[in-house]
Structure formats: structure tokens, C-alpha cells
Amino acid sequence: MGLSQKISRLRELLEETLKILYYYRGRVVFSFSGVALGILSICVIVTTIDGANKKAYDIFEALGPDAIMIFSGSERQHTARERVNTLTVSDADLLQRIGGIYDVLKVYAVRGVNIKYLDRKWQTQVIGGTENYFTSFTWGFQSGSFFSHEAYENAEAECVIGAKVNEELFRGENAVGKVIQVGQLPTKVTGVLEEKGGATHGPNIDDRVIMPLTTVMSRLSNERRFLGMIRLKTNRDVDATIEDIKMVLRNSHGIPEGSEDDFMTRSSKDILQFVSVISGSLFLFLGTASIVALVVSGFVLANLFYLTIQERKKDIGIRRAYGATRKGILLSFLFESVFITILGGIAGVLLSIALEGVFEKLFNIPMEFSFKVVIFALVFSFLTGVLSGLKPALKASRIEPIEAIRG
């Protein structure tokens, strides 16, 4: 058989399959939508897991693999959302002396501060940070720059605003050099941060005002001693450094042996681990759902197909009488079943693209759509088609023409 003949035969097969599917459309719709749903959920899993991984990687990158964060309050207090201040400025100075530590960022945040520019009002968190805040977080500016060294030393009222705050107070106006009211304090804006975005849950990372730690402590909150967070960078092993940190802090806070820490440490590793746990449970949940959907639709397809074959016995008999081989019958029925599932698969992929935004909002997880997903979906739908079509197709191929066409 020549190539052109093969192609024209394939076209005939395709045309015929379409006519058959149209004729039996009532059944086809069932099988088709089952597969589409199954594939849809597979797409959602793959894209969300990819999304979660990408997000984890982004966080990892942003924090730096060598960063360690220490928060005030024990793990238990954090879980209970109790806010206590246990870390002190002098703790930070102690920690600075641990070998390998080369960057210490001290942070004290005040939440729910009213800010105002002209008649525009907004409520945000004000973060007091040391001068290394922006370099430590590798956070760039869309305009202006960070507050001056003098401002830090003298606790002057200068600030840098996040993109969200900029939008709320200035709405496109140039903010640099303007004076806003932070609480009761008139404060000069020295810079506007680049938008980070991406955070789909928790507070908006761009919704913040950053001021010198000295200013926040002395002029905004009247807090001279305690810190909310200390962020360190080390060029030694992260886990070993954390051990050292714990020792130093427990010692300085006078925590007896056997009692829990009154602080909490986090490294990038913890965040990666956390995200992998989340994506693991997502995988488990959605994975089960989609496998169930696919298996059920596979069974529905197989059973409806099986019934159809009884009805199409004469059809098969006449084809066999006119020269169709067993193999030919087998293949045409398999083709039909795979055709339905591939079609369902494509519909599932398209549906998942269409619903991407909805799912992002629903699950609070960014989705990362990729070509891989399409391949994944097509392979799965192909397999469903072959597996559920095999038994009916075998049955069809075993029908003897004389029994089929007997009056």
C-alpha cells in the first residue's frame, strides 16, 4: 500500500468515525465529558504543583539560600497568633558575633498605621529596618532611593513606600520628595519600591512603608528594646548556624533546659519544605479525584461501548463480509474509543486554561501552565481510550459474520 493510499484510508477512517460518533452522540457525550473532567483535574494538579514549585523557588531565590530569620515569640505563640516581643536589639548584637554571619537585619514592624497624603488616607504596616533592608532583600526601586545614612543615625522622618501604598496615596503622581503623614509624623518619601506582587495569600507584600528602625522605635512606637525579627546571612552551614543562634539566644534569655524557645527560626529550607508539603497534599487530593474521574469515565466509556457493540453487530458483520479483517475491526473500534478520549482530553486542557484564573483564586496557588501539561493530558487520555476500548474492540473483532447477519 502506497503512502498516499494509506493517508486517504486514514481520512476515510476519520470521516467514518466522525459519522459514527455523531450517530451515537448521546453516548459519546457521556464518555467525552467524563474524560474531559478527569483530564481537567490532572491539568489542574500539574499546573498548580508546577506553580507551587516555582513560587517556592522564587521565595528561595528572594530570601537567599543562606538567610536565617529569627522571630519573636515561640512556635506555639505563632501558631496561636499571639504577638509577643522577646528579641532585643542587644540579642542582634550578640548574634552578630557568631562566626560566619555577615549580614544582620533588624526589623520592628507596627501594624495598622494610618497614613495620609493630602486628603487620601490608607492603613498599612510600617516597618522599621536597618539600612541594609533593601540590599538584604534585593529589593529595587522604581523611583528615588533608600533613606539616607544621616536619617538613620538621627532618627529622621524619612520613608520608602511600597508600590501598593504609592498607588493608593499618589495614583501615578511622583511621590519622591513629597511629605506624607505617618501616624502623627510628617515623613518625607525618599523612594518607591518596585512591585513584587505574586503573593496571592497573606498580606500584600507591596503594601508597606519602610522607615529607619531608629525612627520607628523612638518616634512612632516608643519601643527602645525589642525587635520583631532579626534576619541573618551566613557563609557557614545554615543548620549549624541555627544551632549556634539557639544556644546564644537561650542563654541570653535565660531559658532553662527543657523549656521551649521563646523565639522561632526559619530558613529558606523550611519554606521549600513547607511548599513541598502543601503541593504534596494537593497532589494527593487532586490526584485521587482525577484518577477516580478518569477511571469512572473509562468504565462508562467501556460499558457504553460494550452495549453499542451488541447493537452494531450487523454493522460489524456486513463489514466483515465485505472484506474487513478481524484486525481491521479491532483497530477501527479502538480508534473510535481513543478518538473520544483524545477529544475529551483536549477539551479538558482547554477548560483548564479557561479556568486557570478561577482556580488561582480558589486555591490561592499560582498555576504554571506549560507544554508538559498538554503532553501529560494527551498521554493520559490516550491510555484511557486504549484501556477502556480494548475489551469492547476485542469483542467486536471476534464477532463472526454469519452469526451477525443471521436474520
Place this chain on the structure above:
Amino acid sequence: MIILNNIRKSYFVGERELPILKGINLEIKQGEFVILMGVSGSGKTTLMNIIGLLDKQTEGEFYFMDTSVEGLDDEALAGFRNRHIGFVFQQFFLLPYLNAIENVLIPMVYSTKEIKHPRDKARHLLRKFNLAERTHNRPSQLSGGEQQRVAIARALINDPDLILADEPTGALDSKTGNEIMELFRMLNEDGKTIMVVTHDPKLASYGRRLIRIEDGTISEDITT
């Protein structure tokens, strides 16, 4: 064209042998118009199935176009049927999801023969059988006689050597039945070899050779 030597066919019910054909000797030549007549249970359908390569004899020799069909596998038999035989059935057996011309073209799907412009040929056959206006109608939109004419066009599309018709008038009223038989006569005059299997004695007069089968043997073989 067809030679049957002492063909026997039995079915086995447990240990018991149930003989259907008890030694059939028969030769059919190119261009004949044979009526194979017998009451139900006489073995005529079994004989037709064997001649049509849809069933296998238990014993005896069968030559189709000078080829022994003994030991041919499924694929070879399918090819043989496709090239050499056109089937017509009592219940027409048109495929419900295809229109008239698509039904006529069914054997072409499995054909390895060089048929030039099969669609034109199908159209030509439909016109010849007064079905030109029915070309794109589904079987459900056709009368019984029309359906059987479509089925005959389907039997002819691949230029078979033999037309095998099993009770082709059985589902039709007698007037339409006669029209169908006239059609076979016309095809035979054009040179087609035709074999009609029936239990209806009224059809006997259409053929040029009448073979009567009774209880698994040929009881009468008259050429007129």
C-alpha cells in the same frame, strides 16, 4: 469458477454430530444465474455461507476461482471476499449512519483493487438503479425496495465475480420483490454470475439454473 467436491458440514452438540450438509458436489461457471432453493433447515444457508467464504466446511474440497480455500487465514479470506464476492441480504444491512452513496462505497474501504473514481462509479450505479435522487439520503429515509437497490449497488461497486443474494426479496412485497429479481436478471445479462438463495418457489423462474437442496443433499439440478 466454483467447484465443490463432496462438501460436508456438521455441527456438534456435545458428543452428538448434527450433519447439515451431507456431501455436496457442485460446479458453478462464470455467467450463470443460479437459484438455490430449499425449505428452512435444508442446509441452503449453510451452503451459501461456505460458498461466500463466511463459513468453513467440515470435510470436502472447495475451489474458488481455481484456488483451494483450505487453510486460508482470516486476512486472506477477507481479501478474497472483498475482491470476488458481492453480498445481498434479506435485511439489506445498510449502515444507519451513512447515506446511500457512502453505503455503496463501504467495500472500497477494504479494497486493494484499483478502481478508478469509485465515487463516480457509485453515482453511476445509483443512477442505473433509479436512485439518483436518493444519493444523500440515510437508509431510514428509504423504502425497502430502495434500500435493497442500494445494497445491490454496494455489492457491485468492487466489480465482484459472484453476487450472492440470501433471500433478497424476503423483506419486500411481491411487486418490489419482482423488481429486484428483474434487476438481477439484467445484471446477469450484463455478464454477472449470480446466485440467489431462497425458499420461495415463485422466484425459481428468474434463474437459468435451479438447484434444489433437501436435507443436506442436492435433490434436483436443472438448467433451463
